[in-house]
Amino acid sequence: MATLESQPPVRIGRTQTIIDAAKTAYFLVNNQIKIKPGDEVLIACDTMTELEILQSLAGAIQAAGAEFTICMQPSRSPKDAAKLTKIIQRGAGAADVYISWSNSCGATLYSQRERKEGQRWFAAPMRTLEVYLGPAATSNYQYISDICERLQKMLEGTKTIRFTSEIGTDMVLDVTGMPWEVEDGGIRGPICFGDGEVFTSHTGHSADGTLYIDGPLAYIGVPDEPIKLTVNKGWITKIEGGRAAARLRRVFAEVSNSNYLCEFAIGVNPWARRSRFFEEEKKGLSNIHTAYGALQRFFRPYIEKNLGTTALQKRLPGIHADMVSYDLTIWADKKLIEDKGKPMGDWWYPPPEK
Ligand SMILES: [Fe+2]
Secondary structure (H helix, E strand, C coil): CCCHHHCCCCCCCCCCHHHHHHHHHHHHHHHHCCCCCCCEEEEEEECCCCHHHHHHHHHHHHHCCCEEEEEEECCCCHHHCCCCCHHHHHHHHHCCEEEEECCCCCHHHHCCCCCCCCCEEEECCCCCHHHHCCHHHHCCHHHHHHHHHHHHHHHCCCCEEEEECCCCCEEEEECCCCCCEEECCCCCCCEECCCCEEEECCCCCCEEEEEEECCCECCCECCCCCEEEEEECCEEEEEECCHHHHHHHHHHHHCCCCCEEEEEEEECECCCCCCCCHHHHCCECCEEEEEEECCCHHHHHHHHHHHCHHHHHHCCCCCEEEEEEECCEEEECCEEEEECCEECCCCCCCCCCC
């Protein structure tokens, strides 16, 4: 696990950050997205996307012989989190490469947009400049992909996931027949930023227990005290804690049916720090994330089959938001996957130097 102490200092503001940002931009453009001369690249962003991210990406795209277009829409609250302007929706259909980098919400990634045949897309919503400058941005994806594949193989066919923590989490999920998906930076999964996770959803029949959120949450940040969630049949029915818990209660009140626990994911990236940004922390080795809100596309056919079309529609509110928890002990049926955040079993081996 990389620590904040092992990194050079970063100060955000009117400094020369653009110089440091160039390294990440060149890595993403050339190694990950693999932009080619002549590509037309659309960067879809919002008013919260830092200028250094946009400038460094545009510069690296231009240096690769491609052309960039930057489209900026207003930032969104959780209530409007799925709202993409019609201009971006339509314009996306003309791009060879579509880069999703809205920082207030995931609209540029998750919302409906036109797509061109053969279009490549790069998913990086809600990644801040501090994460962009951090070590996870330039991860070794051969290693990440290998670890993801080994873990995915170990999890396939699992009927029950149980995970517990010392602060009181004790959850049981029925995952019988559900697929395990990977996000490995683009080698097998979508091209993503600072990546590395293996994830699934429950069957809709049972996901029950107590879940503590002690890491950062989308839209909310680091909680002032761990949030205690009570989950019944996949629905979060009770929220206890301090100010962050109160904010989460307001999100659930504003967006109907958003209190559905829709994802369970195991982070595998050893370069992702505990940096207080959920998009970095959720990929970190020894962290898990769960999400509330809309089911991802991979799981929808299964829920439709298990529970019917009306039940599926109820599980697609206009928000999908991640919540990080630390140091879990995880069982897949009788197999121990992690012990208090430490990887167990032969899916894991130490990372190489980058
Ligand atoms: Fe995830």
